[in-house]
Amino acid sequence: MIETRLRAEAPDEACVFVLARPSRGVRRVTCLLGDTIWPMSGEVIATPYSLEIRADYISRAMEAAIDAGESVGLVLIHTHPETTFGSGVGVFSHRDDWYERRLFPTITLDRPKALSGSIVLGTECASIDGRLWWNTGVGPMTQAVGVVRIVGPEIKFLETRYSGWSDHPDPSMMDRSTRLWGAAGRRILQNLRVGIVGAGGTGSIVLAAVATMGVGKIDLWDGDVVKKLNLHRMLGTTAAMIGSNKATALATWIREIATAKPFEFVPRESWATSPVGLTLLKDCDLIFSCVDKFAPRVPLNDLAYAHLIPTIDMASWLHPSGGAIDAIMTHAHVWSPGIPCAWCRGTLSSHRLTREAQGAQRDAERHIPYGIPLDQTDEVEPSVLALNLAGAGLALLEFMQVALRITNRTPWDLKLFLPEWELDESDLRRMPDCATEVATACGDTFVITPIIPFASSPEGQSVGGSGSPSVSHAD
Amino acid sequence: MARVPAPEHLKAAVDALSSATGIEFAITDHVVTGTQLHAVYARQHSLPERYNQTTGVLGFRIPMNYPDASPEDCFFLQTSDPLKLASPDPTRNSTDVYRASLTPDFLKGTVLADHPALVFSWHLWDRSPWNRRQNTLIDHYTHCLRRFDGPEHD
Numbered sequence: 001m002i003e004t005r006l007r008a009e010a011p012d013e014a015c016v017f018v019l020a021r022p023s024r025g026v027r028r029v030t031c032l033l034g035d036t037i038w039p040m041s042g043e044v045i046a047t048p049y050s051l052e053i054r055a056d057y058i059s060r061a062m063e064a065a066i067d068a069g070e071s072v073g074l075v076l077i078h079t080h081p082e083t084t085f086g087s088g089v090g091v092f093s094h095r096d097d098w099y100e101r102r103l104f105p106t107i108t109l110d111r112p113k114a115l116s117g118s119i120v121l122g123t124e125c126a127s128i129d130g131r132l133w134w135n136t137g138v139g140p141m142t143q144a145v146g147v148v149r150i151v152g153p154e155i156k157f158l159e160t161r162y163s164g165w166s167d168h169p170d171p172s173m174m175d176r177s178t179r180l181w182g183a184a185g186r187r188i189l190q191n192l193r194v195g196i197v198g199a200g201g202t203g204s205i206v207l208a209a210v211a212t213m214g215v216g217k218i219d220l221w222d223g224d225v226v227k228k229l230n231l232h233r234m235l236g237t238t239a240a241m242i243g244s245n246k247a248t249a250l251a252t253w254i255r256e257i258a259t260a261k262p263f264e265f266v267p268r269e270s271w272a273t274s275p276v277g278l279t280l281l282k283d284c285d286l287i288f289s290c291v292d293k294f295a296p297r298v299p300l301n302d303l304a305y306a307h308l309i310p311t312i313d314m315a316s317w318l319h320p321s322g323g324a325i326d327a328i329m330t331h332a333h334v335w336s337p338g339i340p341c342a343w344c345r346g347t348l349s350s351h352r353l354t355r356e357a358q359g360a361q362r363d364a365e366r367h368i369p370y371g372i373p374l375d376q377t378d379e380v381e382p383s384v385l386a387l388n389l390a391g392a393g394l395a396l397l398e399f400m401q402v403a404l405r406i407t408n409r410t411p412w413d414l415k416l417f418l419p420e421w422e423l424d425e426s427d428l429r430r431m432p433d434c435a436t437e438v439a440t441a442c443g444d445t446f447v448i449t450p451i452i453p454f455a456s457s458p459e460g461q462s463v464g465g466s467g468s469p470s471v472s473h474a475d
Numbered sequence: 476m477a478r479v480p481a482p483e484h485l486k487a488a489v490d491a492l493s494s495a496t497g498i499e500f501a502i503t504d505h506v507v508t509g510t511q512l513h514a515v516y517a518r519q520h521s522l523p524e525r526y527n528q529t530t531g532v533l534g535f536r537i538p539m540n541y542p543d544a545s546p547e548d549c550f551f552l553q554t555s556d557p558l559k560l561a562s563p564d565p566t567r568n569s570t571d572v573y574r575a576s577l578t579p580d581f582l583k584g585t586v587l588a589d590h591p592a593l594v595f596s597w598h599l600w601d602r603s604p605w606n607r608r609q610n611t612l613i614d615h616y617t618h619c620l621r622r623f624d625g626p627e628h629d
Contacts, residue, residue, distance in 0.1 A: 449543070
């Protein structure tokens with residue numbers, strides 16, 4: 001880990017260049033840190049109060065960034081260690097400012113698509129500062145970083161002095177929950193932006209739960225409308241909502257039950273896996289995948305790893321045999337660096353996707369040689385409220401672990417099997433040639449193929465505003 | 476019937492198949508009714524001498540989310556007259572094509588729907604799983620042609 005290796009150089013300062021790739025949402029831009037380029041002997045001269053970086057090291061790092069692609073920038077991370085004067089503070093010194101004003105115009109020159117930056121680490125873990133540097137052709141530009149996220153099986157949030165986060169004005173109302181995740185956890189929830197993809201059987205449950213738990217910002221996507229058959233398993237809906245968009249239909253109810261203050265709910269009447277939706281999702285800190293098909297899980301799984309946005313996927317499954325249901329399963333699976341992806345865990349496979357695409361002619365190739373007529377199925381999987389509640393419960397436990405670290409280990413996935421009544425965690429490991437892992441932290445340099453259902457509604461409303469930039473790093 | 480244009484990446488894959496084989500392949504503008512499958516086809520594809528026709532439409536169906544999803548493990552032929560063996564298969568003493576069947580709705584809703592498709596079930600991707608990062612339509616087409624390498628009756 002970068003932080004550990006740099007701190008090991010104390011009492012001297014230490015530094016490293018890291019390749020950085022952009023993740024551009026609509027509300028925020030995130031600089032994703034990837035491969036490290038450590039200095040070789042003699043390339044950095046360090047004392048407890050200063051660093052001198054030789055031109056050879058800078059040139060080597062710049063060449064590595066150029067070789068990696070036009071969107072790849074450099075982030076310089078350095079430490080302010082504890083000295084005889086006391087603890088080092090994670091704030092840029094005047095000397096840092098002076099040095100960076102000389103360094104980054106060179107690093108960003110003629111690289112308009114790349115995002116670069118710098119981070120300073122103080123002695124204390126949470127003492128950190130950062131800023132981004134870029135040059136789109138009108139000269140070097142810089143902006144302070146608000147939050148640094150370290151993303152692995154859990155997310156660690158580090159606020160800088162420019163963080164725009166706030167506390168709940170009346171924390172006493174959350175007393176019973178705060179006993180589990182503490183004031184720090186409450187602050188995270190208040191400032192977290194959670195994306196929920198799908199407002200149906202599982203999505204409506206997750207929505208109600210995270211709003212009640214105190215999540216401050218929720219974006220909900222669904223391009224579908226409420227139908228009569230949704231009413232018996234979709235929380236918060238009434239017969240009067242039939243024909244209304246699912247996400248919009250839930251807006252009034254969810255704003256009434258939300259406990260965060262301020263609370264922001266954005267219903268989006270479009271598909272999250274469309275090109276616009278995938279861009280908007282990059283604004284989220286964490287995503288719940290509440291979709292009922294395999295196809296949209298492909299881009300969501302890619303997004304989780306390429307853009308370092310932990311995603312919790314949930315699904316229920318019923319297996320019929322001889323006219324009766326002989327097995328039931330509901331699962332919640334975390335997709336995040338350090339945890340095998342949906343392909344490695346067998347949730348996704350090319351065969352499954354093909355079978356799903358066959359729709360009403362499912363398993364056609366198995367019937368054809370024997371002249372059996374093609375099945376005409378309605379393609380719809382069963383959906384049962386109690387099963388969805390169980391799956392959403394597992395997902396919410398995983399959510400508390402990923403965002404708030406309530407225990408010392410994040411489960412890779414949790415599956416509840418009936419009729420065994422067993423809770424199991426799959427032991428499938430990462431595949432050696434996992435393409436998803438290769439794309440980890442690649443951000444916008446990795447192409448994600450959108451998935452748009454046939455009957456998609458027009459793209460959702462555009463979103464304006466600007467947020468402070470942030471930095472994410474894979475743990 | 477709503478037109479569902481093939482995604483650009485599918486059209487590019489079909490162009491690559493045409494370039495590699497020297498055969499003009501096309502992709503349907505519509506998906507097969509009730510599915511998310513387009514058909515990729517060549518109009519005047521030569522057929523083995525064992526059949527009573529020398530050319531016909533040869534094609535297969537691929538999902539819209541190819542290459543994450545694999546092509547179906549089968550392919551189809553369409554000919555102007557019913558396709559038969561030119562001489563009876565000695566094992567079965569029949570001119571019927573073995574392990575293939577006319578499947579009425581196989582291309583329903585597409586430009587190829589006017590003629591029934593003789594669909595050959597074939598099993599490569601069962602044994603050697605489709606690799607979405609490596610395999611291409613050229614692999615799938617090559618694999619389809621292997622159906623004609625062996626004897627008609629196995």
